[in-house]
Amino acid sequence: MKVFVLLLFAALSSCAVLQSNEFISRAVILAGNHNNVYFLPYESGTAHYVVQGYESLFSHHGDFAIDFKMKPGTKVMAARSGVVVFVRQSTARGGVGKRYAGTGNGVTVKHSDCSFAHYWHLQQNGALVSVGDSVEQGQCIGLSGSTGFSAFPHLHFEVTRALQKKRTSFPVPFLTEKGAKFLQPLRRYKAM
Numbered sequence: 001m002k003v004f005v006l007l008l009f010a011a012l013s014s015c016a017v018l019q020s021n022e023f024i025s026r027a028v029i030l031a032g033n034h035n036n037v038y039f040l041p042y043e044s045g046t047a048h049y050v051v052q053g054y055e056s057l058f059s060h061h062g063d064f065a066i067d068f069k070m071k072p073g074t075k076v077m078a079a080r081s082g083v084v085v086f087v088r089q090s091t092a093r094g095g096v097g098k099r100y101a102g103t104g105n106g107v108t109v110k111h112s113d114c115s116f117a118h119y120w121h122l123q124q125n126g127a128l129v130s131v132g133d134s135v136e137q138g139q140c141i142g143l144s145g146s147t148g149f150s151a152f153p154h155l156h157f158e159v160t161r162a163l164q165k166k167r168t169s170f171p172v173p174f175l176t177e178k179g180a181k182f183l184q185p186l187r188r189y190k191a192m
């Protein structure tokens with residue numbers, strides 16, 4: 001089942017060549033003046049697979065979000081410094097039914113340029129920060145899980161220009177072993 005889901009994601013994931021000049025030009029336009037390189041949102045020295053990338057047709061249609069495959073309880077780190085503006089950690093439930101959409105646990109961090117990073121599907125009571133807390137890039141902010149609309153344990157990460165995330169996300173580059181890169185589905189990336 002897990003293999004099937006991964007293959008399904010591979011088939012549906014964006015085929016865009018994310019390091020192409022075309023994509024990078026588009027990303028620069030979409031990001032506007034929100035230029036920043038993000039840390040991978042997990043512990044330095046650990047690596048995770050991207051199972052679903054930008055604009056994937058499975059559940060990121062039109063959204064620039066990344067799903068990192070992650071065992072429940074994995075430490076989630078702030079990809080960028082900011083202030084916590086949203087925390088939900090009450091639910092233990094998750095699955096792929098419509099009834100789970102928008103019900104998962106998450107943390108949202110507001111950055112100095114007024115963009116917002118969203119960390120979703122955390123485990124129950126898995127937020128290690130509270131609204132109003134300042135967080136540093138690389139600080140542990142939560143524990144991953146599979147709550148809300150989630151087929152298997154993973155972290156959904158997305159940066160948006162408005163707190164209401166619908167259709168305001170934009171692509172962001174991450175610091176990888178090979179420098180700042182836009183992440184591609186079905187590749188494994190090690191946090192620096």
Ligand SMILES: [Zn+2]
Nearest residue numbers: 065066067156
């Ligand atoms: Zn996702």
